[in-house]
Amino acid sequence: MKLYRIGQISKLYDVSVDTLRHYEKIGLLEPEYVKDNGYRYYSNRQIWKLNVIRTLRHLDIGLLDIKDHLVDRTIGKSESLIELQLEAIEQQQAELQGLKQDLQLRKKHLVTTKQTPDDMEIELKTLPERKCWVNKKQATSFWDVDRMHKEIEANHFGEETRYTGFGNAGARIAHKHFDAGKYGIYSESFILDEAGDHTLAGGQYLCLNFWGHDDMEDIKRHYDRVKVYMAENGLAMNGPAIELYKIDIHETDNPDEFLTELQVPVRLQ
Numbered sequence: 172m173k174l175y176r177i178g179q180i181s182k183l184y185d186v187s188v189d190t191l192r193h194y195e196k197i198g199l200l201e202p203e204y205v206k207d208n209g210y211r212y213y214s215n216r217q218i219w220k221l222n223v224i225r226t227l228r229h230l231d232i233g234l235l236d237i238k239d240h241l242v243d244r245t246i247g248k249s250e251s252l253i254e255l256q257l258e259a260i261e262q263q264q265a266e267l268q269g270l271k272q273d274l275q276l277r278k279k280h281l282v283t284t285k286q287t288p289d290d291m292e293i294e295l296k297t298l299p300e301r302k303c304w305v306n307k308k309q310a311t312s313f314w315d316v317d318r319m320h321k322e323i324e325a326n327h328f329g330e331e332t333r334y335t336g337f338g339n340a341g342a343r344i345a346h347k348h349f350d351a352g353k354y355g356i357y358s359e360s361f362i363l364d365e366a367g368d369h370t371l372a373g374g375q376y377l378c379l380n381f382w383g384h385d386d387m388e389d390i391k392r393h394y395d396r397v398k399v400y401m402a403e404n405g406l407a408m409n410g411p412a413i414e415l416y417k418i419d420i421h422e423t424d425n426p427d428e429f430l431t432e433l434q435v436p437v438r439l440q
Contacts, residue, residue, distance in 0.1 A: 174203060174212040175414060184221055199238045200224065223314055230259035261348040281339055284417050287430055291380040293400050298376050298434065302367040310357040313384050313429075316342045317420055319360035327364075338417040349412045349435070352430040354394050356410060377401065377435045382418070385426030397435055 181188045194200035197212075200221060203214035213221075220241060227237045232255060239251040304327050306319040318339050342357040352366065377400060381393045396413075401407065418430040 175218070177202070177211040177213065178220070178361070180213050182223070184218075184225065186221070186225070192233075194224070197234060197260060199234060201243070201368070203353065213258050217291055227256065230256060230263065232256070232259055239314060256280045275335060281418070283424060284338065284430060287380050287382075287417075289382055293377055293379045295437075296376050296378050296434075298373055300373040301363055301371040302365050303361040303363045303369050303371055304367045305369040308359070309344065310360060311355055313419075316357055316360045322351055327362075338415060340419070341413055341415040343411040343413055345411050346408055349394070349408065352391065352395075354390055357414075371413065372436065374409065374435050376413075377406070377433075378438050379433045380430060381433070383427050384416075384429040384431055392432065397433065401435075401437060405440050406437040407440045408435060409438040412436075 175183070177188055179353065180186070181191060190342055191200065191211075195202065200217055202211040203217060210387055211282055221304075222239065224226065228234075236255065240248050252419070294422040304323045306323050308319055309318055310316045320343075329398045340360075340362050342360045344354060348354070348356045348358070361367075361371070363371075377397050379393060380399055381390075388432060413434040413436075415432040416429070417432055418428060420429075423429070
């Protein structure tokens with residue numbers, strides 16, 4: 172029977188020597204023969220098993236599960252191994268389908284949102300209550316806010332990026348800072364999520380979409396417009412202002428392409 176050294180097997184199957192040694196250590200793939208000098212040799216019996224291991228690892232099946240099915244194989248174990256593979260494939264298909272749906276929603280959001288005109292009119296809208304997760308650390312720039320969003324993700328979503336690409340992230344500007352024209356001071360950051368433990372109040376909001384988020388003077392111009400609108404229409408601010416980021420760093424590196432919706436809660440004076 173032809174024997175292969177561990178280095179040959181490593182190159183042939185693109186599996187590191189360290190991985191092969193680990194397989195041996197846990198009793199998953201033992202060499203056919205080990206010389207006194209420690210050289211390891213594998214036969215076709217091990218190569219067959221290595222092919223099966225690689226297939227199962229591609230399905231994210233754990234090494235201990237693989238070992239359980241490959242040691243002292245029987246027809247019954249082979250049947251259960253097939254069932255294990257089918258279950259793994261079904262799980263991966265479900266995950267891919269979920270990813271596909273998320274990407275389709277993200278694409279739809281971008282296609283729709285990028286058609287927003289350059290200079291939108293101020294609108295009075297009735298917005299519902301919205302649940303969200305909140306980071307109450309004060310921030311003094313959009314980039315600080317983005318870091319706050321990362322902290323929210325780490326605390327509540329783990330490795331998932333649940334909000335990016337859907338316009339669900341934002342920040343709030345306290346009433347006193349908005350009145351004083353300090354639009355770059357954010358009292359808190361948030362991510363909209365139905366499972367969130369905080370609520371953005373529903374009610375009447377003055378809403379204005381604008382492009383660009385890198386020039387504070389340009390941002391100030393938009394916000395001052397809202398203040399003039401309130402004065403002319405007998406409206407008073409009724410809580411913190413909201414910046415909702417419809418397109419941001421997660422879609423483009425060009426700040427001129429950032430799209431923000433300002434939402435200012437108002438009431439009649």
